[in-house]
Amino acid sequence: MQHNILLTGASGYLGGSLLAEWSSAKLPPHGKLYALIRSDVQAAAVQKLGAEAIWLDTSNAESVRQCIVEHQITVVLWLINALRSEGQLALIHALAEVKRATGRDVYLIHVRITSLVDDAEKLLTSLRYPDERSEALL
Numbered sequence: 001m002q003h004n005i006l007l008t009g010a011s012g013y014l015g016g017s018l019l020a021e022w023s024s025a026k027l028p029p030h031g032k033l034y035a036l037i038r039s040d041v042q043a044a045a046v047q048k049l050g051a052e053a054i055w056l057d058t059s060n061a062e063s064v065r066q067c068i069v070e071h072q073i074t075v076v077l078w079l080i081n082a083l084r085s086e087g088q089l090a091l092i093h094a095l096a097e098v099k100r101a102t103g104r105d106v107y108l109i110h111v112r113i114t115s116l117v118d119d120a121e122k123l124l125t126s127l128r129y130p131d132e133r134s135e136a137l138l
C-alpha cells in the first residue's frame with residue numbers, strides 16, 4: 001500500500017512552493033496527497049494543484065486523530081510554525097495509531113529554520129543563568 005501524504009502550510013511559502021512543484025517533481029509512487037487548508041480560497045487553490053483539501057484544526061487532538069486515521073495518512077509534512085508543538089504531538093499520536101492498526105511505517109517531517117537555535121541561545125542568555133547552566137542547556 002502506498003503512502004497517503006498530508007501537506008500542511010500549503011498556503012505558505014515553503015508548503016506552497018512544494019505543492020506547486022509536486023506534479024513535475026519525479027517523486028516515488030505514492031497514494032493520495034492531501035493539503036491542510038483553512039479557507040475556501042485555499043481549498044480551490046490546492047485542488048488546482050492536484051491535492052485533496054482537508055479542513056483541520058491542528059490544536060484539536062481528537063479532530064487530528066480522526067482525520068489521520070480516516071484518511072489512512074502515513075506521512076505528514078509539517079510546514080507550519082515550528083515554534084509550537086501541540087499540532088505535531090497530536091499528529092504523532094495519530095500516526096502511531098495508524099501504525100498500530102496497519103503495521104505500516106509512518107513519518108512526520110518537521111521543518112524548522114536554524115536561526116531558531118540562535119533565538120533559543122539569545123533567550124537562554126537573557127535568563128541570566130550562570131554561564132555553565134546556559135551552556136549546559138544548549
Ligand SMILES: NC(=O)c1ccc[n+]([C@@H]2O[C@H](COP(=O)([O-])OP(=O)(O)OC[C@H]3O[C@@H](n4cnc5c(N)ncnc54)[C@H](OP(=O)(O)O)[C@@H]3O)[C@@H](O)[C@H]2O)c1
Nearest residue numbers: 009010011012013014015038058079080081082111112113
Ligand atoms: N521560509 C523559509 O525559508 C524557511 C526555511 C526553513 C524553515 N522554515 C520554517 O518552515 C515553516 C514554514 O515557513 P514558511 O516560510 O512557509 O511560512 P509562511 O509562509 O508564513 O506559511 C505558514 C503556513 O502555515 C499556515 N498556518 C499558520 N498557522 C496555522 C495553524 N494554526 N493551522 C494551520 N495552518 C497554519 C499558514 O496558513 P494560513 O495561510 O491559513 O495562515 C501558512 O500556510 C516555519 O516554521 C519556518 O520557520 C522556513
